[in-house]
Amino acid sequence: xxxxxxxxxxxxxxxxxxxxxxxxxxxxxxxxxxxxxxxxxxxxxxxxxxxxxxxxxxxxxxxxxxxxxxxxxxxxxxxxxxxxxxxxxxxxxxxxxxxxxxxxxxxxxxxxxxxxxxxxxxxxxxxxxxxxxxxxxxxxxxxxxxxxxxxxxxxxxxxxxxxxxxxxxxxxxxxxxxxxxxxxxxxxxxxxxxxxxxxxxxxxxxxxxxxxxxxxxxxxxxxxxxxxxxxxxxxxxxxxxxxxxxxxxxxxxxxxxxxxxxxxxxxxxxxxxxxxxxxxxxxxxxxxxxxxxxxxxxxxxxxxxxxxxxxxx
Amino acid sequence: xxxxxxxxxxxxxxxxxxxxxxxxxxxxxxxxxxxxxxxxxxxxxxxxxxxxxxxxxxxxxxxxxxxxxxxxxxxxxxxxxxxxxxxxxxxxxxxxxxxxxxxxxxxxxxxxxxxxxxxxxxxxxxxxxxxxxxxxxxxxxxxxxxxxxxxxxxxxxxxxxxxxxxxxxxxxxxxxxxxxxxxxxxxxxxxxxxxxxxxxxxxxxxxxxxxxxxxxxxxxxxxxxxxxxxxxxxxxxxxxxxxxxxxxxxxxxxxxxxxxxxxxxxxxxxxxxxxxxxxxxxxxxxxxxxxxxxxxxxxxxxxxxxxxxxxxxxxxxxxxxxxxxxxxxxxxxxxxxxxx
Numbered sequence: 013x014x015x016x017x018x019x020x021x022x023x024x025x026x027x028x029x030x031x032x033x034x035x036x037x038x039x040x041x042x043x044x045x046x047x048x049x050x051x052x053x054x055x056x057x058x059x060x061x062x063x064x065x066x067x068x069x070x071x072x073x074x075x076x077x078x079x080x081x082x083x084x085x086x087x088x089x090x091x092x093x094x095x096x097x098x099x100x101x102x103x104x105x106x107x108x109x110x111x112x113x114x115x116x117x118x119x120x121x122x123x124x125x126x127x128x129x130x131x132x133x134x135x136x137x138x139x140x141x142x143x144x145x146x147x148x149x150x151x152x153x154x155x156x157x158x159x160x161x162x163x164x165x166x167x168x169x170x171x172x173x174x175x176x177x178x179x180x181x182x183x184x185x186x187x188x189x190x191x192x193x194x195x196x197x198x199x200x201x202x203x204x205x206x207x208x209x210x211x212x213x214x215x216x217x218x219x220x221x222x223x224x225x226x227x228x229x230x231x232x233x234x235x236x237x238x239x240x241x242x243x244x245x246x247x248x249x250x251x252x253x254x255x256x257x258x259x260x261x262x263x264x265x266x267x268x269x270x271x272x273x274x275x276x277x278x279x280x281x282x283x284x285x286x287x288x289x290x291x292x293x294x295x296x297x298x299x300x301x302x303x304x305x306x307x308x309x310x311x312x313x314x315x316x317x318x319x320x321x322x323x324x325x
Numbered sequence: 326x327x328x329x330x331x332x333x334x335x336x337x338x339x340x341x342x343x344x345x346x347x348x349x350x351x352x353x354x355x356x357x358x359x360x361x362x363x364x365x366x367x368x369x370x371x372x373x374x375x376x377x378x379x380x381x382x383x384x385x386x387x388x389x390x391x392x393x394x395x396x397x398x399x400x401x402x403x404x405x406x407x408x409x410x411x412x413x414x415x416x417x418x419x420x421x422x423x424x425x426x427x428x429x430x431x432x433x434x435x436x437x438x439x440x441x442x443x444x445x446x447x448x449x450x451x452x453x454x455x456x457x458x459x460x461x462x463x464x465x466x467x468x469x470x471x472x473x474x475x476x477x478x479x480x481x482x483x484x485x486x487x488x489x490x491x492x493x494x495x496x497x498x499x500x501x502x503x504x505x506x507x508x509x510x511x512x513x514x515x516x517x518x519x520x521x522x523x524x525x526x527x528x529x530x531x532x533x534x535x536x537x538x539x540x541x542x543x544x545x546x547x548x549x550x551x552x553x554x555x556x557x558x559x560x561x562x563x564x565x566x567x568x569x570x571x572x573x574x575x576x577x578x579x580x581x582x583x584x585x586x587x588x589x590x591x592x593x594x595x596x597x598x599x600x601x602x603x604x605x606x607x608x609x610x611x612x613x614x615x616x617x618x619x620x621x622x623x624x625x626x627x628x629x630x631x632x633x634x635x636x637x638x639x640x641x642x643x644x645x646x647x648x649x650x651x652x653x654x655x656x657x658x659x660x661x662x663x664x665x
């Protein structure tokens with residue numbers, strides 16, 4: 013009760029979307045959204061409009077990540093405002109359409125929350141993707157999810173890096189939330205991965221319902237992993253990969269990587285060591301889709317963020 | 326091929342030596358172990374030739390366009406394009422890329438069924454299924470392949486290694502490995518497509534090295550004793566339950582079956598878990614061995630899991646034909662022709 017006057021008053025989250033198939037071969041989101049488009053009983057909550065939506069239907073149909081260009085990088089201001097109609101890449105046209113339906117990005121009319129469902133070939137478990145360290149609503153939601161699924165765990169990856177940040181489909185909303193669950197090969201549906209994602213969304217929607225009903229959430233501390241650096245594979249002069257993620261690093265997402273630890277293994281068995289200045293927490297280790305983006309893994313640093321108390325305005 | 330002795334080795338069968346062996350990678354462009362292994366072998370071509378004057382190792386990147394784009398295939402699955410019907414016929418302007426390519430590969434490594442074909446085709450693949458290392462063949466009586474398999478098992482005791490037999494008596498062989506006089510696929514998993522796991526690459530690399538070592542040993546006159554090996558013969562496939570209208574899958578492989586390749590599946594064991602939480606069970610009467618459990622590329626082929634029977638197969642002792650035997654055989658053929 014002592015926090016009553018210091019709680020941040022936020023607008024209720026009335027309009028919520030659940031995006032699946034932003035990458036057409038990440039099957040958990042495709043299956044969940046298709047299920048909920050047919051029958052939305054499971055995602056209905058009092059005081060909330062929840063819209064499940066397939067963002068990249070052509071890619072889903074072909075079971076491929078994208079058709080012309082990565083939809084989850086396409087929501088740049090330039091793309092959203094450019095003219096060109098039918099000449100534009102499919103995903104750019106799609107981004108504009110999604111921005112019209114769920115945005116416009118940055119405006120008061122934009123959706124309150126968008127959950128964007130993804131899978132990764134990396135052993136990241138359940139990860140929540142946060143785009144701003146100042147989004148107290150999202151921080152409180154993530155804290156709620158973590159407490160609800162305990163002892164199962166769900167880590168928070170914060171990408172606020174000025175150079176590494178990118179324009180996601182969920183960024184159209186006021187509160188963008190990414191869900192990344194792995195490991196799962198592209199094009200494959202694993203039952204345990206599917207059920208984990210489903211469970212997280214259940215708790216996320218519960219949080220929104222509680223918030224909209226007037227519940228106050230007291231201040232809390234959320235541990236996040238802040239994205240620091242992108243590390244590419246060693247390559248030769250022609251750009252061909254000449255080493256693989258080292259067996260000691262493979263599948264060790266979120267475990268500390270210390271200077272001197274094995275990082276890559278060349279094709280003839282030599283070890284290449286991590287040369288950073290301090291301990292980092294690697295993630296997205298050996299993600300299939302990142303070979304073409306020149307990323308073998310990303311490094312993060314641990315940080316504690318304090319979320320202020322929040323309450324519906 | 327007549328069997329003289331099933332065990333022992335007192336009369337090892339004489340087999341013709343292997344002068345040309347093909348190692349093929351990237352038959353599916355997103356199965357990366359083979360892609361990178363072939364590339365590395367091509368870089369180290371010198372070393373391959375040092376193995377011996379008797380044997381030529383040909384390394385092939387089977388589907389370069391699919392490799393470049395990181396896809397399984399461009400127009401159609403290359404590894405289904407090697408039937409005699411598909412290999413003959415002329416290339417039209419709108420022929421699928423893989424048909425044109427299969428004919429090129431047939432010219433390079435075949436022609437299939439002729440005496441000019443390479444002696445052995447070893448085609449490298451990956452699977453998303455938890456299958457360890459598998460040697461996949463159309464025959465359960467090609468003694469050379471079975472001996473190679475036993476050699477792999479013995480040389481790599483830490484890697485689960487199995488022999489899968491696709492019984493193709495009613496259907497013609499359609500895969501790349503059928504182009505050679507002998508052939509098999511080497512399948513390593515689990516690995517997501519488009520990903521290279523170092524442990525899987527190492528397994529594949531060691532596997533290929535042991536295959537080539539065996540061939541050299543064989544060519545040098547070594548007598549391989551007889552024995553027996555376990556062979557998994559494919560019996561049938563089970564598809565996912567699907568929506569009648571959209572044909573989309575309506576269930577996932579059950580968590581109790583997922584990753585349990587080669588663990589015996591009994592009647593009434595869980596097979597699938599529907600999106601609404603219902604368990605669908607195996608209704609067959611016979612316990613069978615499942616494999617290719619949840620292989621990504623098989624969704625479109627209508628296969629959630631393949632089922633096999635396991636049996637022990639006796640293999641005879643073998644060794645390479647001596648020059649005397651080769652000459653005797655030639656004389657035999659010549660005299661037969663004269664009689665006609």
